[in-house]
Every structure is written in structure tokens, then in C-alpha cells.
Amino acid sequence: MEMAIWLVLFVIMVAFEAATLQLVSIWFAIGCLGGFFAALFGASVQVQIVLFLVISFLLLIAVKPLVGKYLKPKLTKTNAESLVGRRAKVTSLIDNVNGYGTVVVNGMEWTAVSADDAQVLEPETMVVIREIKGVKLIVEKED
Structure with a gap:
């Protein structure tokens, strides 16, 4: 009877x-198989339950x-996310x-703002992309 219960579980x-x-x-489920085999070999209900719990946990x-x-999927950065850290x-x-x-990066023009609100960046200046907020790149002057 216990074997049937373990198989149903x-x-x-x-x-x-x-x-x-x-x-x-x-x-x-694998713990249930432990309980099933314990029942198959005539172990008491207490032993079956303990075996089930030990194996399962x-x-x-x-x-x-x-x-x-x-099994965790490898996440690939989107095109935009891959820009962070680039020049x-x-x-x-x-x-x-x-x-x-x-700014232009990878041949594409992006709207950009400075990471430092007080800093004005002139054309032809090289910058590093620090983050992306919406459709704007947050940049700072390259050292």
C-alpha cells in the first residue's frame, strides 16, 4: 500500500x-523514489518518511x-547596454x-548629457559613456 502512495506522490x-x-x-520526487524503495524492501513507514525527507532536502x-x-540562461547585453564604458x-x-x-558612437548619433551638470563639452571632445537613461547617453570627458 505504501509503495502505491509513494508512486502517486x-x-x-x-x-x-x-x-x-x-x-x-x-x-x-526523487525523495519519493527513496520512500518507494524503502517500502519495497519492507522498511517501516517512519523509515520511509525519514528517507524521503533526508533525500529531498x-x-x-x-x-x-x-x-x-x-541551466541559467546566458544574458547577452543589448546593443545599447554594450555601449557603457565605450568611447x-x-x-x-x-x-x-x-x-x-x-555624440557619435559606432557610427550612430545619440543624444547625450554630461555626467557633471556643470561641465560643457565641446564638439570633437572624446568622452566615455558611463550609463544610459532612456534614450540619452550619460557621458564624461575622457581622461
């Missing part, structure tokens, strides 16, 4: 894992971080007070 856990893909219930604690690390050339005066300025 196993199927439920696998179905739940298939529905969520969170790598949580799969460890409990050991796998959850030890293996889940490793599996998550290898650009000022094409029109960057003046934060008056709210204008442009």
Missing part, C-alpha cells in the same frame, strides 16, 4: 515540476544551486543647462 511531484520548471519539486540544498547555475566623440555641444548635445 512521485507522479504528482513530477507533474508539478513539469508545470512550474522551478527545480523545487523534482527533488521531492539534501538534494534541494546541495544540487539545486549547481543545477541552477548551469564616443561629441558632435554638437553638450550643455545640460540648455538641454542639448549629441
Whole structure:
């Protein structure tokens, strides 16, 4: 009778894992197999439950971080995100007070503002892109 219960719990856990893909219930499904084999060999219900809990929690604690690390998708920066840290050339005066300025990077013109509000950057000045806010590059003069 216990073997059937363990198999039913196993199927439920696998179905739940298939529905969520969170790598949580799969460890409990494997724990159910431990309980099933303990029941198969005639172990008491207490031993089955302890085996289920020990296997499940050991796998959850030890293996889940490793599996998550290898299954985590590699995030690729978008074109805009890849600009941070790159050099650009000022094409029109960057003046934060008056709210204008442009730079060219990778052959594309971007609206830009200075990271230092008081600093005005002249055309032909080389700058470094520090961050992106919306569609504006935040730049500072290259050292």
C-alpha cells in the first residue's frame, strides 16, 4: 500500500515540476523514489518518511544551486547596454543647462548629457559613456 502512495506522490511531484520548471519539486520526487524503495524492501513507514525527507532536502540544498547555475540562461547585453564604458566623440555641444548635445558612437548619433551638470563639452571632445537613461547617453570627458 505504501509503495502505491509513494508512486502517486512521485507522479504528482513530477507533474508539478513539469508545470512550474522551478527545480523545487523534482527533488521531492526523487525523495519519493527513496520512500518507494524503502517500502519495497519492507522498511517501516517512519523509515520511509525519514528517507524521503533526508533525500529531498539534501538534494534541494546541495544540487539545486549547481543545477541552477548551469541551466541559467546566458544574458547577452543589448546593443545599447554594450555601449557603457565605450568611447564616443561629441558632435554638437553638450550643455545640460540648455538641454542639448549629441555624440557619435559606432557610427550612430545619440543624444547625450554630461555626467557633471556643470561641465560643457565641446564638439570633437572624446568622452566615455558611463550609463544610459532612456534614450540619452550619460557621458564624461575622457581622461
